[in-house]
Amino acid sequence: MNLRVAVLLFYIFQCIHGQPDNLGFISIDCGMAANFTYQDPVTNIQYVSDYGFIAPGENHNISSDYMKPSLAKGYFSLRFFPHGVRNCYTMRSLVMGNRYLVRASFYYGNYDGLNKPPVFDLYLGTNYWHEVNFGDSRSVNWMDIIVVSPADYLQVCLVNKGSGTPFISGLDLRPLETTLYPAVNASQSLALINSNRFHLGPTGNSIIRYPSDPHDRIWSTYDAIPNSTVISTTAVIQNNLSGIYDVPSSVMQNAATVINSSRIDFSWDPSDPSADVSSKYFFVFYFAELQNVPSNAVRQFDIIINNKTQNTELCRPMFLFVNYLSSIVHGMSNYNVSLVSAKSATLPPILNAMEIYLVKPITEVATDLGDAKAMMAIQETFGVIKNWMGDPCTPKAFIWRGLKCSYPAGDPSNITALNLSSFQLVGAISTNFGDLKALQYLDLSRNNLSGPIPDFLGQISSLILLDLSSNNLSGPIPDSLLQKSRNGSLSLRVGDNANICGNSTACISGQKKVNGTLLAEIIIPILATIALFIILFLLLRQVLKRKAKKRATHHEDESVLLENREFSYRELKHITDNFSQEIGKGGFGPVFLGYLENGNSVAVKVRSESSSQGGREFLAEAQHLTRIHHKNLVSLVGYCQDRNHLALVYEYMPEGDLQDKLRVDHSLGSNVFRLPLMLHKVLNICTSRVNQH
Incomplete structure (x- = not known):
């Protein structure tokens, strides 16, 4: 699919699929077509496509050889990312500061025919989550993380590390009550690696999840305790009032115990290549008395992890009530766990369920x-x-x-x-x-x-x-x-x-x-204004010289002096809308805004009756202006000498008068041309001489 088309679909479907359902769940079948949804037959959870959550990537089905009836529908398709180093899903409409469980699921199924599962990294937001690796092409890999959302959205990112193309089969988000998993906070999250959430039920691949667990945690069967036996009940097991972990009754209705022994021993291997001595694991052990034992019977035990006894005050199970013990232990390659009966105990220890999380510090601070x-x-x-x-x-x-x-x-x-x-x-x-x-x-x-x-x-x-x-x-x-x-x-x-x-x-x-640029737009009018005043000074000096010449020379053909357009007074009235918009005023007279036939704006300078300047001085000014041309100087368009009506028509420069320009020059600082102080002196001399004559 064209990438731009994918982006368009992303925004179309974002408003449909980009938010939680009425349970607060986000349940994504990655790689499913955009207009498809379905209800999972086991959990009854409604799954949607991922088009409302991510734009890039391509869809693909797993190889037909890997589509078995026992395989969940969510693993039939996947989305892979052949382009870009980081590709991210965004889950919106969350509550900032709330806790959420996020699950990412992967099933390679030889979708690309290479029979070589890739290895890539998974990030939750800005922080590294875990490496995604597979034992073989038929391995199902899923991992949970419990996190406090730093915003009203969460992002899950797949990062290509050069060991194959990243892909994903499913992505789920489940809201948790704020009382659950108090070890999770803004500075650390808990990552469940290798499905380490167990119930001690009968031997076999028995999975407990939603709706038995309202938070849709996946509980697998743990059957690796040597010489153990299972005791069960159909009674409802209740959580204590604190409800810190809210364990489902179905998880607690079975327990492993031993016969003719006072201890339960087992070992646990993290099987995590990223773990080292700096790593920490968070254990939670769950206990509930399932047998209505005599009042004089005592079941009490210690929990020892790698020869270190944990706090055992709560390791005295109550009848049909959940008890738990949680502890953080430092990273080791192997953990030996022992439940050892106390000296006063008359009954062997029991274990109903357990969770083992990798503690993930929040080290990367996100963007504001x-x-x-x-x-x-x-x-x-x-x-x-x-x-x-x-x-x-x-x-x-x-x-x-x-x-x-x-x-x-x-x-x-x-x-x-x-x-x-x-x-x-x-x-x-x-x-x-x-x-x-x-x-x-x-x-x-x-x-x-x-x-x-x-x-x-x-x-x-x-x-x-x-x-x-x-x-x-x-x-x-x-x-x-x-x-x-x-x-x-x-x-x-x-x-x-x-x-x-x-x-x-x-x-x-x-x-x-x-x-x-803007500066050029300001500079040019300023330069033009300055040049205009210099021209006026030169014209005034020329006027003074002409007064010393013979009067006869003033009778030359005035029509030859002007090469620009000659306007009639009627034309001036038309282009200025009867002189309706006055934009300035000087010694010569008022200046009006006008528009020529081609739409160009002009400034019409009309001699007032009180002006001391006569017709010959007017023509002398016009003559000099017609002979001076420069790209940064205002241009004379034409003139009017209609009976007693005298006017000059200039190209319009919409930047104000000289006083405005002087203010602009002061405010612009060193970035623009400054009007030299000498110009003020020149203008003063010019004005003085005109007054003398």
């Missing part, structure tokens, strides 16, 4: 929850494939492509940089970017983003670089971003967005569009 959720939402919004699965920052070996994170000691990671250039992002800029509170660098260039630039980007206080260039964004640049760019706290790039304008006041019909 707000950052992680924001990135997951961004991934869903844009359908990014890449390696965007699991925790964004942790472990470092699996950090998402395009991210940079901070790793403070003992604290959650934060995302500090996002380089998503050329990530094929389509649509509006996601609001979730605004939830990355520690973000300093955001590069969204060279995508197909559209719509306006959102204002929330300016509210990210830590942001120092924002690159939005080469997209299809439109509208004004928010003031919050403009202010940061002008004061030098933000480097802003918005070039190659055909429909972006500098600010909200400039976003009108016929506006000048941004074709470079």
Whole structure:
């Protein structure tokens, strides 16, 4: 299946299958078709496909030679992951801080015809769970872990370590009461390896699980106690008031004991290649008196593990009530367990059930929850494939492509940089970017983003670089971003967005569009304004020289002096909508905004009746402006000399007057051209000379 189609199906089915059922269970048959569900005939649990929980991967059935009638339906198919180092399932709508049992199941069944089961690693969130290994192609491997959820979701990740393609057959999640398994907390979880949860029932492969166990723990038969016998009852066995382990009655209705002996001895091998002297195991032993023994009979015993006696105050079973003893022991290659009758005992020891867990310290601190959720939402919004699965920052070996994170000691990671250039992002800029509170660098260039630039980007206080260039964004640049760019706290790039304008006041019909970075958009109008005043100074000086020449030269053909378009006064009234929008005022007269036939905006400078400038001075100014051309200077479009009506028509530069420019220059700092102080002196001299004449 095409990977992008798989991603689309993932989001379609997420709302259907991505959450717990009415029991709080999540029961996934990995590799089953997206539109299939079924009810397990033994447990009556409803199983769904995994399309609402993961996007990548491919489905496959096991080899027909391995499909036996006794094999559970959940092992008929699987999902394998030929691409990517880490592939993760996400189970949502959980309760942060609650305890959950998570089970991963694997059955190779020679699905790939290689007859070589792979070896790969399993992670729960950011922390290593265990290695997945198989004795042979027919081995069923399942493992449980009990964990406190650090968020309202949990992720199970399969990691390729170069020893074959990872795969998975089933994934289950079961909620647990907060009183259960108090040894599980935010700093450690309990992993059940090699099915080490046993009841001491009759010999044979007798499995007890849901609905007998409401938490769907799988209890297998343990028949490796030498010289033992089984005693049983059909009576209900009740848990004590604390209910720390809530053991099902069916698990406790059988017990192993010995005849003509005062001790039960057995050994247990972890069979765990990852275990070493630093490992710890958590044992729980369960006892219940199943026989209504005489009042003078005593059943009491000690529990000894590798010659170390455990706390035995509770090892005096009560009739039809659950008693337990739990203990943590350090890692060894083999454990010898003995239940030895106390001196006062008249009855031999008994053992009804036991669980043995590997203690898993929580060593990896996950990404800040707000950052992680924001990135997951961004991934869903844009359908990014890449390696965007699991925790964004942790472990470092699996950090998402395009991210940079901070790793403070003992604290959650934060995302500090996002380089998503050329990530094929389509649509509006996601609001979730605004939830990355520690973000300093955001590069969204060279995508197909559209719509306006959102204002929330300016509210990210830590942001120092924002690159939005080469997209299809439109509208004004928010003031919050403009202010940061002008004061030098933000480097802003918005070039190659055909429909972006500098600010909200400039976003009108016929506006000048941004074709470079924001700084270029600011610099050019400033330079043009400065150049205009220099030109005016030169024109005024020329006027002074002309006054010394002969008056006869003033009668030359004025129509030859102007090479630009000549407007009639009626035309000026039309293009300015009867001079309705005044945008400035100077000594010559007011300036009005207008629009030519082609939609280009112009500034129309009209001589007022109170102006001291005459027709010849007006034509002299126009003559010089028509002869000066530069890409950074305002261009003269034309003029009007209609009877007593004099006007100049300029290209419109929507950036304010000189006073505004001087303020802008002051606020922009060292990043833009500063108006030299000499210009003020020149303007003062120019004004003085004009007044003298």
